[in-house]
Amino acid sequence: MRALGTDSSIKRGVASVRGSFPGLDRGLAADEERMFGDPGQVHGIIQPRPEELDPRVKDGVVLSASRLEALASCPLRYLHSVVLGIRSPDDPELDPDRWLNPLQRGSLLHSVFEASLRTSRADGIKPDEADFEGRALDILEERVGVFRSQVPAPGEGALNREVAGLREDVRSFVRMIRSDSADSIAFELKFGIDGDEPVVIALEGGRLRLRGAIDRVDQDLHGLHVIDYKTGKADDYGADVFGGGRHLQHAIYAKVAEERLGVEVVDGQYHFPTRKGQNQRVVYDRDEMSRLEDLLELLLDGVVRGHFVPTNDPEDCKYCDFSDICRARRGKYGKVSSPLATWAKEHTGDVVSPEFEQFQKVRSFEK
Known part of the structure; x- marks a missing residue:
């Protein structure tokens, strides 16, 4: 303080501290550039390296639908997770009021849904029989035991x-299954996983290799129905087939099912078989999904240019593993604020910055 006080330095304390700590000074300068500068390196703009980054031409790169959806929702997230390989800390946090987090809960329910249908089919138990619900609840109890050994409960x-809520979700799933008339022919149809060959989609820019697992495939007289379970609400799934690139799974999985099973796909469906989802269905027919390849080309052309810009919608930051990096925060009532999304919005208004051109083409693909 004495040093700061000489020669009126106290009045320029910030400048004095920055001058004494060059690393801190560079960090503050980068933060200022990030918040107020033109698009650049601090915003995810990197030197184009298509031979290294474009999955259509880079050998050995296999992507999932979720990673492509991440690229569409926020290219900067893709840069962090896929290009740089950053992983969020997997440190368990004790919540006295909660046992499983949403990801764990969804994983548990998915495993129960799959095992219930698969084992019942093998044993000749039909969904409308009383034994089917009993089988599903028994499998739930077994899976709860497995999860308890892995995730300690905060209290009885x-x-x-939570277990009571899970039972109600399983009963909701049973009711939804009983309302389906088509015959289920495949469960957890994996591709590009556990030694299985990836599925390849041919694009103008090259070959895109994909991996994943389709929750369920049904078949009726019209063809195949590709189904993916969601354990949340259907609010984010509407008239836009691709949701500005955020929803690609149904169309990608439809391509995969046709290739693997050799039967034409009628539609791709999202099922919400829980109390929260109210057993809603969101269905997109074959014609609506037909422009998938065009959208993927636009999406990956942004990778070729090295334009990994941040999203301009703070709602995309809600469940992002890298929200702390971008200083995104959830308020008391769930509203998300993101300084970088605010900055990005300024560059995607009436005049779109060149670095955001591909991003905007993806966002407005269906408009």
Whole structure:
């Protein structure tokens, strides 16, 4: 303080500190550039390296639908996770009121849904028989036991509440299955996983290799129905088939099912078989999904240019593993604020910055 006080330095304390700590000074300068500068390196703009980054031409690169959706929702997230290989800390956090986080809960329910249908089909138990619900609830209890050994419960009260809720979700799933008339022919149809060959989609810019697992494939007289379970709400799935690139799974999985099973796909469906999802269905028919390749080309052309810009919609930051890097925060009532999304919005208004051109083409693909 004495040093800062000489020669009126106290009045320029920030400048004095920045001058004394060059690393801090560079960090503050980068932060200022990130918030107020033109698109550049601090915003995810990198030197184009298509031979290294374009999955259509780079040998050995296999992507999932979720990674392509991440690229569409926020290219900067893709840069962090896929290009740079950053992983968020997997440190368990004790919540006295909650046993499983949303990801764990969804994983548990998916495994119960798959095992219930697969084992019942093998044993000749039809969904409309009473034994089917009993089988599903028994499998739930078994999976709860497995998860308990991996994820300690904060207390018996929280555990009992969640298990009761899971039972209701499984009963909701049973009701939804009983309302389906088509015959289920495949469960957890994997591709590009566990030694299985990836599925290849031919694009103008090259060959895109894909991996994943289709929750369920049904068949009726008209063809195949490709189904993916979601354990949340259907609010984000609407009239736009691709949701500005955020929803690609149904169309990608439809391509995969046709190739693997050799039967034409009628539609791709998202099912919401839980209390929260209210057993809603969102269905996109074959014609609506037909422009998938065009959208993927636009999406990957942004990778070729090295334009990994941040999203201009703070809602995309809600469940992002890298929200702390971007200083995104959730408010008291769930509203998300993101300084980088605000900055990006300024560059995607009436005049679109060149670095955001591909991003905007993807966003407005269906408009």
